[in-house]
Amino acid sequence: MVSKKKKKYSSGEGAQFMTRKAALKKLQLSLKDFRRICILKGIYPREPRNRKRAQKGAGGIKTLYHTKDIKFLLHEPILWKLRELKVYQQKIRKARAMREFRQMRKYLRDYPDINIDHIVKERYPTFVDALRDLDDCLTLCFLFSTFPSLKRVPRNQSLLCRRLTVEFMHAIIAAKALRKVFISVKGYYYQAELEGQTITWIVPHHFSFQPQSKDEVDFKIMSTFVEFYTMMLGFVNFKLYHSLNLVYPPKLTAAFSDTDKELVDEQAYVAERIAAMNIPVIKLEGANEVEELPEIDIFQSEGEDPQKLEEAKQEAEKVKKLKTMFKGLKFYINREVPREPLVFIIRCFGGEVSWDKDLFVGATFDESDESIAYQIVDRPNMDKQYLSRYYVQPQWVFDSVNTRTLLPISKYLMGAELPPHLSPFVDKTRDQVYKPPEERALLDPNFKPLNDDEDSGSEIEEASDEDEEGKDDSEVEDPEQALTKQYQQEVEEDSTSEDEDDDIDPEKKKLKKEKKKAMSVTTGVPHKEHPYQKEIEDKQAFRLREKLVRKKYRNLYKSMKAGQEKRKKEIWLLRKKRRLHDEKVKEAKKAEKHKKKIQAIEAASA
Amino acid sequence: MPPFRIGLLKRKIESGDEKFSTNEGSTKEESHALEDSDNLFRGDLDDANDATDSEPEINDDNDSDSNNSVDKVIFGDDADSTLGEDEDGEDSDQSSELTDSEADDEDDSEDNENESESEKSVDSGAESGPSQAQSSDEVDKQLPKLRKKTTNASKKQSKVKKQNFKNSVDILAEKIKDSSVSSTTACLPVEQRDEYESGDTSDEEDRRNTTGEVPRWWYDEYPHVGYDLDGRRIMKPPQRDQIDEFLKRCEDPDFWRTVKDPSTGQDVKLSKDDLELIRRLREGHVPDPAHDEYQPWVEWFSREVLATPLRAFPDHKRSFLPSRSDARRVAALVHALRMGWAKTRKQLADERRQKREKEFYNLWGSESEPPRGIHRHIPAPRRPLPSHAESYNPPPEYLLDKREMKEWEKLSATPWLRKYSFLPTRHDSLRAVAAHARYTRERFLRCLDLYLAPRAIAMRESINFVHLEVELEIHIFDKTSQLTIRPEELVPKLPSPRDLQPFPTREALQFRGHAAAVRCLHVHPSGQYLATGSDDRTVKGRERRRPAREPQFSPDRPTDVCLVCAVWEVSTGRCLHTVEAGEAVARVCWSPAAGLALLAAAAGARLLLLAPGDRVGSRRAAETTDRLLDEPPPPHDVAMDERTRSCVQWERVGAERRARGLRLALAHFKDIVHVAWHSRGDYVCVTLRDAASRSVVVHQLSRRRSQLPFRRSKGLVQCALFHPTKPWLFVATQRAVRIYDLARQELVRKLQPGAQWNSALAAHPGGDHLLVASYDSKCMWFDLELSARPYQTLRVHGRAVRAAAFHPRYPLFATGGDDRYIVVSHGMVYNDLLQNPLLVPLKQLPGGEPRDSLVTLDLQFHPTQPWLFAACADSTIRLYS
Incomplete structure (x- = not known):
């Protein structure tokens, strides 16, 4: 029996992948519909191991989808909906062409809606899965909530985004889940922790919408994403409210309940949204007013590092403190300060907020309230100031949240030059990360920043700088230095002790000398080991071992090493720039001082 | 004959008998001429017709002698002619058409001969017709081909006539005299009689010629043009040849305003009003000079003014009472609305809106079997978190110095090669921070990455060195790979050389x-x-x-x-x-x-x-x-x-x-x-x-x-x-x-x-x-x-x-x-x-x-x-x- 010859690419990688064109043919969809269903279902192209084989021998680079993904799409009920929609659109087109506008309007009015609930469930089988993937969803929804009505975006989409984002923020406030905040040039970064998942999202600064050219941004694609994300966020919100014992949907303001008021201007809308944030959401009946998480009991399990446990405990303690950081404090926000982020943050940590009653709706107390603890101002000075409160700049709130304590306000007072605002997202556990002096001061209370006027401070700084450099080069060198120091000290001590001995009894010394002459035994010199010998040896050994990296990983290793070198160089550059900057500042200060002195002398002489 | 001409003639008759009587002959002649030229408004008359027309005018002067003597003889004929004016005009139209076909013409002329010969005894004035026809016959026979070739028959005829005249000038002179006499004598009595004796209405006046709607050329070979109401013949006025016409033109100062009435064959002299009328028509004005085009509009029926009621009768009583059937229908609707069977438009719109509004529920509530997901799903990597450089108020070392700024500028064409996707800038206060210009674009690129960038598990290797077992997993996504291992881990872990002593060291x-x-x-x-x-x-x-x-x-x-x-x-x-x-x-x-x-x-x-x-x-x-x-x-x-x-x-x-x-x-x-x-x-x-x-x-x-x-x-x-x-x-x-x-x-x-x-x-x-x-x-x-x-x-x-x-x-x-x-x-x-x-x-x-x-x-x-x-x-x- 002659077996049939196997066709090429009928198995293996050639059969595993499918070009986009083949997928379109298989699914009987137009590219537009395919794109839409891919976005909704979360299907993406895959990178094959061997592109040539995956493309069935064809050259060039093609978009390849996994065959199983396409087969998975084939079973999607929405596929039929899309085909029906195509027919429906043809009807509309025909009505328009026949100038049957009444019919056309009817068609447009009854445009069928695609229900994608099951896709949300399918893509995120559990709630935690959905939370894990919430970053992009929130960022895009927050962006869309600032959009005006656009040509290719359904009209109600941005409204829905507004509603859902505000609901989500309320959930965060109620759950006290906010952990980190950051003002970037792109927008406000927020990081919250829900069910053990960290969710980071960006809210753009005001007036972020700018008309985009067609080849720059395709709003249609973004709108399709938003279509899915709104569903997802809605369900997440529901679940969040449900788990927090809150009523969903919350009654926030008239703006969201009544969609007829679409013509409200942007200002009014923003004002209402912020006002809504100032209202506590309605709790379900019978829900406990204060439900605190029980103390975390950490069990000593086998193989766990006790130090790690201790750290975890401390972290939990800190987070608990952070949650009630602003509790009982009253904040008043001046009108020039962007209110939305501040209201959100302050409310998240239990503070009370208000603002100018005459300008914006939703103010809860007046400026003249004596119990206000902090007034947030963003202007150099004010005419009328109350003695009973601190006037701080908004960065104080952000920095306080990131350090998890109420920072001393001295650097953040009204009109003061602000210290740099640092990102809380820099991974502290990674090596080869440049830490600006401010951050190091935060981490290490003993650290003296460079900006101190005393010269000694700067010297220490330089010393520590070098220290740091050494650390970056190799972590092992640090203990080595300590060792050498110790060794030197010991040597010194030895010599001193000998001297002391000499001083103590000269007679004995004389005797000794005589003896020495007689016996001719020279005093032994302790063997001085080269302090770096061990390190050098280790390094040499490592360099030899480096050569034994397997051939397979040699390139990877090389590139990783190159990356390390690059990072090292970057750190060096940053450090150098900082040093130069600090020197410049110091000189300027000195010059000023000198000038003042001369002026004082002149004044005295005069 | 065009209809307005009928009215024109009617008016002429009404205008006055004196005029009519004097101009009868001339109008007749003129009408002929006009028909020939097929254009009433041309005014100027053709040469050929001029010649014929001139005759009666010349004769007009001589009429005074002969008028009375011939009066009686032609009387009846005249009456006929006046009665048949209308049809005559139409006939003349036909005749003009006929001239196009020569064969017919010939036949006609032959018929004419016969007729004229038979009637010679009766009418002395009719002699000119046959003689003319004869002469024309002769010419016809001489030059049959010439005639055939001509298309515009009237012109040809006139030419032929001229030749004829040249041959026999004497005969012509006599004939002219005769015809002029006959015509002038015929004209006046007809008019008088018509107006005063018959006592007919103006309608009847139109139909003095009772031939009806027959082609005028039927009568071409007869001395009459039709019959009046009493059945008497309306005799043709004496025909004028070209010389007559010419003479008339030369002598008659009113020649230019003389037209020929086709129904009677009489010349009609257009009055001043007629001329005025013609002028107005030619200039495209309303014919009536008394008509004021711009007289004020008097409103009597519009949405504001309703001078007369739409309906002449008052509304019925039941129109003031509610309709029973309507009431029944409304009641049914109200009932349906109450029962919820029917809905108002607003309700429908509300419902539609509500249907459109997303209903959220506890999606993850029921613990059902998780649906089938994507095969070997590779979750998209998250975007990197911001560094200090992205801060609105970064530490000073992150700001670009001169050299870095130069590099930044250099890479403006290829911004993705830059160190940062944004320019690190220091803002003194929060209110000075502007929106990021490329924010939307960045979000869009992220969207593109999510659905368009190929994803792969780039390396999934268990490295088994002697002392090392590391599971490596790297996702490649949008060209940013993240390694989870350190390079030191790739170096095989071997015992330290210090533990392997002795070996030569120096x-x-x-x-x-x-x-x-x-x-x-x-x-x-x-x-x-x-x-x-x-x-x-x-x-x-x-x-x-x-x-x-x-x-x-x-x-x-x-x-x-x-x-x-x-x-x-x-x-x-x-x-x-x-x-x-x-x-x-x-x-x-x-x-x-x-x-x-x-x-x-x-x-x-x-x-x-x-x-x-x-x-x-x-x-x-x-x-x-x-x-x-x-x-x-x-x-x-x-x-x-x-x-x-x-x-x-x-x-x-x-x-x-x-x-x-x-x-x-x-x-x-x-x-x-x-x-x-x-x-x-x-x-x-x-x-x-x-x-x-x-x-x-x-x-x-x-x-x-x-x-x-x-x-x-x-x-x-x-x-x-x-x-x-x-x-x-x-x-x-x-x-x-x-x-x-x-x-x-x-x-x-x-x-x-x-x-x-x-x-x-x-x-x-x-x-x-x-x-x-x-x-x-x-x-x-x-x-x-x-x-x-x-x-x-x-x-x-x-x-x-x-x-x-x-x-x-x-x-x-x-x-x-x-x-x-x-x-x-x-x-x-x-x-x-x-x-x-x-x-x-x-x-x-x-x-x-x-x-x-x-x-x-x-x-x-x-x-x-x-x-x-x-x-x-x-x-x-x-x-x-």
Whole structure:
């Protein structure tokens, strides 16, 4: 029996992948519909191991989808909906062409809606899965909530985004889940922790919408994403409210309940949204007013590092403190300060907020309230100031949240030059990360920043700088230095002790000398080991071992090493720039001082 | 006849009898003329008609004489003619049409003749007609073709008439008179009678000619044009020829306003009003001059003014009462609305809106089986979190300085190559922060990445090093790969060299004395002596202690002895013995046999067996060596075949050379590359350069004979070694290493190091492992029991490796070559077959100075101590301890 010859690419990688064109043919969809269903279902192209084989021998680079993904799409009920929609659109087109506008309007009015609930469930089988993937969803929804009505975006989409984002923020406030905040040039970064998942999202600064050219941004694609994300966020919100014992949907303001008021201007809308944030959401009946998480009991399990446990405990303690950081404090926000982020943050940590009653709706107390603890101002000075409160700049709130304590306000007072605002997202556990002096001061209370006027401070700084450099080069060198120091000290001590001995009894010394002459035994010199010998040896050994990296990983290793070198160089550059900057500042200060002195002398002489 | 003409004529009749009576004839004539020209409004009359028209006018003057006399005779005719005016006009139209077809014309004219002849008796005035017709007939007959060709008949006719007139001017003159008389006499009485006697209405006046709608040309050949209401004929007015017309035109000042009435054939003179009317019509005005186009509009029926009711009758009573049926219908609707069966539009819209509004519920509430998801889903990596540089108020070191700013500007065309996706800027206060211009674009790119960027699990490898098992997983996504491992983890974790001591760590001694590169060295099995061979020919051998780091060799010192082979005492560094070999020594090798002091040195093509004498080793050893070599071999054994004999020759040594230590010399036909002793010391294996199949020669000392183990060459043989324990021979060719069993005379195994060019071999003292060095800077460790492929390839050298050596006792091996460093490695071999050898590079020892890109040429370990000897190209021998 002659077996049939196997066709090429009928198995293996050639059969595993499918070009986009083949997928379109298989699914009987137009590219537009395919794109839409891919976005909704979360299907993406895959990178094959061997592109040539995956493309069935064809050259060039093609978009390849996994065959199983396409087969998975084939079973999607929405596929039929899309085909029906195509027919429906043809009807509309025909009505328009026949100038049957009444019919056309009817068609447009009854445009069928695609229900994608099951896709949300399918893509995120559990709630935690959905939370894990919430970053992009929130960022895009927050962006869309600032959009005006656009040509290719359904009209109600941005409204829905507004509603859902505000609901989500309320959930965060109620759950006290906010952990980190950051003002970037792109927008406000927020990081919250829900069910053990960290969710980071960006809210753009005001007036972020700018008309985009067609080849720059395709709003249609973004709108399709938003279509899915709104569903997802809605369900997440529901679940969040449900788990927090809150009523969903919350009654926030008239703006969201009544969609007829679409013509409200942007200002009014923003004002209402912020006002809504100032209202506590309605709790379900019978829900406990204060439900605190029980103390975390950490069990000593086998193989766990006790130090790690201790750290975890401390972290939990800190987070608990952070949650009630602003509790009982009253904040008043001046009108020039962007209110939305501040209201959100302050409310998240239990503070009370208000603002100018005459300008914006939703103010809860007046400026003249004596119990206000902090007034947030963003202007150099004010005419009328109350003695009973601190006037701080908004960065104080952000920095306080990131350090998890109420920072001393001295650097953040009204009109003061602000210290740099640092990102809380820099991974502290990674090596080869440049830490600006401010951050190091935060981490290490003993650290003296460079900006101190005393010269000694700067010297220490330089010393520590070098220290740091050494650390970056190799972590092992640090203990080595300590060792050498110790060794030197010991040597010194030895010599001193000998001297002391000499001083103590000269007679004995004389005797000794005589003896020495007689016996001719020279005093032994302790063997001085080269302090770096061990390190050098280790390094040499490592360099030899480096050569034994397997051939397979040699390139990877090389590139990783190159990356390390690059990072090292970057750190060096940053450090150098900082040093130069600090020197410049110091000189300027000195010059000023000198000038003042001369002026004082002149004044005295005069 | 066009309808307006009818009205025109009617008006004329109404206007006044005097005018009519005077102009009757002329109008008739004129109407004819107009019909001919087919245009009423042209005004000017044609030449031909002018001629005919002129006649009655001329005659008009003469009419006064004849009017009364003819009056009665023509009376009836006139009446007829007036009555038939209307039809006459139409007929004339027809006649004008008819003129187009000549045949008809001819017939007509013939008919006319007949008629005229029959009526001649009745009408004197009608005579002119037939005569004219006759004349025309004549002309017709004369020029039938001419007539046929003409299209515009009227013109043709007139031409014909003119010719006619020229022929008979006299006759014409008479006729003109007659016709004019008749016409003038006919006109007046008709008018008078018409108006006053019949007493008809104006409607009847129109129909004085009762012929009806018949073509006018039917009457062309008759003297009458139709019949009046009483059935009497309406006689044609006398026809005028062209001359008449002409005359009339010349004489009559009103000729231009005279037209011919076709129904009666009378001339009508247009009144002033008529002319005015015509003028207005031609100018496109409303004919009535009294009509005011711009008179004020009086509204009487519009949406504002309703002067008259729409309906003349008042509304019915029931129109004020609600309709019963409507009420019933409304009630039904109200009921339906109440019951919820029907809905108002607003309700419908609300419902629709509500339907559109997303309903959220607890999606993850019910614990059902999770639906099928994506096959091997690769979650999208998150965007990197912002660094300090992205802050609105970053630390000053993150702001770009001048140089960085320049680079930033330079990359403006390719912004993705920039360090940051944003320009780090410092804002003094929060209110100064503007929106990020590219924010939307960035979000869009992220969206694109999510659905368009191919995702892959880039590396999923379990790396199994000796002490390392790391699962690596990297996602490639949008060109940003994130490694979760550190590079140090890729380096195999090996025991620290400190734990693997002892091994040579530093240079202890330098043996100096050679003038050129030291090619080879070998340590005596006792470990006390070191033999070296070199390229030099100019250095004198001096027995002197040469401690390390002491400049003791100066090239300016004269040399007298050609030294190529030297024996050194290891402990002191003294040169004990030198032998001049005459040629460069490629290889030296102590015999491993215990109790012997025999040195094999390869000088050029010669293998010299040297006994260094009593200064080296014990005297006893020297004696046994001498004895062994002196006693001649058993004669029957000395049997070498021709092939071997051509290759090797055992030479006798003279007394002089013997005194210098030489005991035996073997001359080969090619230069020797490598020499290796068998572990017993009886056999020496020699490798020759470029000797093809005879490149490996094995000499047996006890029997003084040589063997060529191979018939065929299998490549360029680099070196050949005996297995330390087994009767095997390792032969390294350029690419492969072959192992032969000498006892069974077969190939045991072929090893493939995978290098381009092997350089050296070293067998582990255990015999199960082999180290192959190659010129492409690699060293291959073979576990002979494992596979034909290297167990491990060591790339510890940067350049070609020329020498490799195992320590006989310690688990150490060393490799050296053109590199600056000699690498000492730990090579632990376990008795347990399951455990693989552990190879750890321990130390890089600095070699000698490079000479001609050569550094280390040979390596050898001390047999008992962890010491390493290196033959360096800078003419030194170095001892590392």
